[in-house]
Amino acid sequence: MQTGLKITAFAAGLAATFGAAYTVGGALDPAVAKEPSRQDGHGAKKDxxxxxxxxxxxxxxxxxxxxxxxxxxxxxxxxxxxxxxxxxxxxxxxxxxxxxxxxxxxxxxxxxxxxxxxxxxxxxxxxxxxxxxxxxxxxxxxxxxxxxxxxxxxxxxxxxxxxxxxxxxxxxxxxxxxxGDARPEPLPRAERTVTVDGYEVTLDGELRAGAGEELRLEVEKDGEPVTDLQPYLGAYGHLVALRAGDLAYLHVHPNGEPGDGRTKSGPEVSFTATAPSQGAYRLFLDFRHEGKVRTAAFTVHAGAAAGESVPKGGDSAGHEH
CATH class of the missing domain: 2.60.40.1930 (Macroglobulin (MG2) domain)
Incomplete structure (x- = not known):
């Protein structure tokens, strides 16, 4: 695991400021997707x-x-x-x-x-x-x-x-x-705090094109910080980012790891991320507590780095509904 691993794998279009939204509930059992992608004669169409x-x-x-x-x-x-x-x-x-x-x-x-x-x-x-x-x-x-x-x-x-x-x-x-009968959903709105299975997860930080920024995700339950997160695949949290529109993928790892002498088992899990461009993304955080893995999901809009202008025309990678 690497400290301060950067998000560098994206190729096009991100817009606006950073936000968080929408909960994908349950242990690896989140919400519903309905958008068709290909014509196969069984209700799923090309998009x-x-x-x-x-x-x-x-x-x-x-x-x-x-x-x-x-x-x-x-x-x-x-x-x-x-x-x-x-x-x-x-x-x-x-x-x-x-x-x-x-x-x-x-x-x-x-x-x-x-x-x-x-x-x-x-x-x-x-x-x-x-x-x-x-x-x-x-x-x-x-x-x-x-x-x-x-x-x-x-x-x-x-x-x-x-x-x-x-x-x-x-x-x-x-x-x-x-x-089946495919009915696509709009991209969930951006909110900084989401709730999943009784846990509140708050996302703090900014995602910007061309600039490394720290993303901090804090986990609470019943209003109290969770300080005994359990390792899941060798970490206190795993983050996957998918770009809206074409589903460009990036698997990001947290800053620090269990047993390194400096990384605490909650309530905060930290990532360092750099977006090379602007647009809309979904972030999926997996964390484990009391023996169960849960997934919190956020909609993120990232803008230009400080001092750079945002080109006219809006997102090229999708937009918030």
Whole structure:
């Protein structure tokens, strides 16, 4: 884990000031997503976000593209064997990471925060979020149970590092269609405090383009600070940021870690983030207390760094409703 890890993987459009909003309730069981993403004959239709991702993937692997927009990168590809599931029904997601040069499934990964691979599933409207922990079979096939509550378009993100010489961490993404009557939701409003499962989480700090800023998230329960957060995957909190519109992905880690002699177990979890551009994002904070993982979600608008002007025309990465 790195101290002061910066958000640097984004490529375009963020706007306005920083805010926080909306709670995604329950332990890894947040709210509902309903936006369609592709035409599959079962109620899930193509949308601009999916078309944009497809165009970027077809155009090639341009350097600097944000994580999660590409299905293949650096000689590795995400092969999603379960491209469609039914809304509200228990299902099993199956996928593999393929070494394109050797034309075979990858079976060796470098563990990161206690896991060989982290899997994120999010709806295109960013109102459903799952942080899953799949199991790998000996042949390199990964699988995990999942149940997605509403129809629409989703994105599956695999965050991993192949165990090969000079390999770097990758985040690959693939589209998942959830069949049914899809009804997309607007991006939730920005609020600084959200409530999830009886906990209040408050977000403090500013996110700005081109400038590192500290983001502080404070956890309370029944009006009292929570000072005994439990380690979850080797940290007191994990933060995932997804850009509104195209779902560009970034997994951020907190400043400090359990047992380092200076990081307290709450109530505050701190991150350092730099946004290279302006626009709208959703932030998903996973934290563990009393043996249960909960997820608090925020809508964030980031503006220009101090002294820089915000170009006319507003967001290019989505806007608040």
């Amino acid at each position: 601009p976000a999916t078309e944009k991702r497809a165009a970027e993937e077809t155009a090639g692997r341009a350097p600097g593209l944000p994580g999660g927009l590409q299905v293949s990168q650096g000689g590795f590809a995400l092969d999603l064997a379960t491209p469609r599931v039914e809304a509200g029904d228990p299902a099993e997601l199956r996928f593999s990471v393929v070494d394109e040069g050797a034309s075979r499934k990858v079976t060796a990964f470098r563990p990161e925060h206690g896991r060989e691979l982290h899997l994120i599933v999010a709806s295109n409207d960013l109102t459903t979020y799952r942080h899953l922990h799949p199991e790998r079979a000996a042949d390199g096939t990964w699988s995990t149970p999942v149940e997605l509550p509403e129809a629409g378009g989703y994105r599956v993100f695999a965050d991993f590092t192949p165990d090969v010489k000079n390999a770097e961490g990758l985040t690959l993404g693939a589209d998942l269609a959830v069949s």
